[in-house]
Amino acid sequence: MLNTFDILETIKMISEEHLDIRTITMGISLADCASEDISRCGQKLYDKITRKAEHLVEVGESIEREYGIPIINKRISVTPISIVAAACQQDNYELLAQAMDKAAEAVGVNFIGGYSALVHKGMTESDRRLIASIPNALSSTKRVCSSVNVATTRSGINMDAIKLMGKVITDTAYITREEDSFGCAKLVVFSNVPEDNPFMAGAFHGVGEAECAVNVGVSGPGVVRAAIARFGDGNLTELADTIKKTAFKITRMGQLVALEASKRLGVEFGIVDLSLAPTPAVGDSVARILEQMGLETCGCHGTTACLAMLNDAVKKGGVMASSHVGGLSGAFIPVSEDMGMVEAAAKGTLTLDKLEAMTAVCSVGLDMIAIPGDVSPEIISAIIADEISIGVINNKTTAVRVIPVYGKDVGQSISFGGLWGEAPIMPVHRESPAVFVNRGGRIPAPIHSQKN
Amino acid sequence: MRAVITVIGHDDVGIIAGLSDRLGRHKVNILEITQSVLSEFFAMIMLVDLARCDIEFGELVGELSAKGKELGVDVHTMHEDIFNSMHRI
Incomplete structure (x- = not known):
């Protein structure tokens, strides 16, 4: 029989340390939904999503x-x-966002990702139309999430797209001003975007993916923090080992659920994403893990080193636990969704500059950060360009999800509720990067992209 | 399918009797029981076979948990595979 200690450890992880499966995400190809008539395209898209995902919620609940x-x-x-809409003889794709929203509602899921464009090297007419429609699409729907990939290590950085995204983000903030610019929380700008990410708002089903696949995102910052607390004093080599073992256990649970979901849905198993995804719940915080490692407050000197070790140990432990690891896989640092980050930012210890440094060693980027509503589109573009260049040069995914909260300034805060949490408005540098941003063009791919 | 039932709480008379009565009523076969005392708490773990169980697993989980509350202990009932996948390579 199983060991008593092991059984109690698992029960404790679930009942006290917030161990959960954060998401089962079904990726669905809509490649066969193209039509010249946008209403027809919307109908086909709705029909396919509701057919493929008909039992998703029911299966999830039964597991x-x-x-x-x-x-x-x-x-x-x-x-x-x-890509799906490229054949449509229409300028405005909003109708498709609404069809996605309705389909998501019909099958009972809370978010649907893929109102997206991949423009890392250049933009098609369809990409342009989609990007232009993002603010309205996000304000007229509840469940639709949008993402735009503006750079890859192989192709460099599309600065024209980054310039455009600065404007799209401020427009989205304005259109959704009644809800503290919430639309921006559903929009991510990426570099090296993974095509099988199960986490919102950046999830989409990549063009190299199967017809339909199940991807699972695990979680468990609370479990890792508790394991470090139990570990007590000891050196970092031993601590890294403790994190690895914990990550292994968490991921095994994800693998079990992913295989079971794929079997019951009759859909291919895609990947398990090993991310440590925090929630605003007490004890479910990545910042608290860093503090448990020995920092007074997340954001102080030493934070980047702790996060680097944490991220690496999570991957090492998780990789052996799953047959296919993918998505973002690492530690997330979304400010508003992590109570420890919120407190550190409110104190002024955690700044935008420190967060940028942290993104060089963790799995995503500047995430769920509220900034003043009067920040110019050029400054937002420059924030994106900085973040994206970290991803491109370091061969990793980075992303930006900032919320320029309309009508609010430093000293105030916002509250989105639920898993989105709350956040203080963080200051940004106000000196103008406009000349740089307005140059446009592409920043060439780095030398280490030449691998062939 | 097999499940692991964990009972955690202060020791008292009638805990095993109360729970095994419920299990018997639903034709759940107890395969193994271990009991240990951790600090002041007592922990009992049962491995059970649900092959002939006459109600849905979810219902059984709810019923045992409610019975546990009545007896003043925490009862968790989970699929055996969870523990096997997490603790065995």
Whole structure:
């Protein structure tokens, strides 16, 4: 029989340390939904999503019941809509966002990702149309998430697209001003975007993916923090080992759920994403892990080193636990969704500059950061360019999800509620990068992209 | 399918009797029981076979948990695979 200690450890992880499966995300290809008539395209898209994901929520809930593991979200990702809609003889793609929204509502998922465009090297007409429609699409829907990939290590950085995205973000903030610019929380700008990411808002179903696949995102910052607390004093070599073992256990649970979901849905198993995804719940914080490692407050000197070790140990432990690891896989540092980050930012210890440094060693980027509403589009573009260049040069994914909260300034805060949390408005540098941003063009791919 | 039932709480008379009565009523076969005392808490772990169980697993989980509350202990019932996948390579 199983060891008593092991059994109690698992029960404790679930009941006290917030261990859960953060999301089961079904990726659905919409490549066969193209039509010249946008209404027809919307109908085909709706029909396909509701057919493929008909049992997604029900299966998720049955696994939850039978295994006793909370599965927080069931979600859908689809082929980037700029590709699906390219044949449509229409300038405005909003109708497709609404069809996605309705389909998500019909099958009972809370978010659907893929109102997206991949423009790392250049933009098609369809990409342009989609990007132009993002602010309205996000304000007129509840569940649709949007992402734009503006750079890859292989092709360099599309600065024209980055310039455009600065404007799209401020426009989205303005259009959704009644809800503290919430639209921006559903929009991510990426470099080296993964095509099988199960986490929102950046999920979409890549063009190299199967017809339909199940991707699972695990979580567990609370479990890692508790393991470090139990570990007590000891050197970092031993601590890294403790994190690895914990990550292994967390990921095994993800693998089990992913295989079971794929079997029950009759859909290919895609990947398990090993990310440590925080929530605003007390004890479910990545900042608290860093503090448990020995920092007074997240954001102080030493934070980048702790995060680097954490991120690496999580990957090393998780990789052996799953047959296919993918997505973002690492530690997330979304400010508003992490109570420890919120406190550190409110104190002024955690700054935008420090967060940028942290993104060089963790899995994503500047995430869920509220900034003053009067920040210019050029400054936002420059924030994106800085962040994206970290990803391109370091061969990793980086992303920007900032919220320039309309009508609010430093000293105030916002609250989105639920998993989105709350955040203080953080200051940004106000000196102008406009001449740089307005140059446009492409920053060439780095020398180490030449691998062939 | 097999499940692991964990009972954690202060020791008292009738805990095993109360729970095994429920299990018997639903034709759940107890395969193994271990009991240990950790600090002042007592922990009992049962491995059970649900092959002939006459209610849905979810219902059984709820019923055992409610019975546990009545007896003043925490009862968790989970699929055996969770523990096997997490603790065995």
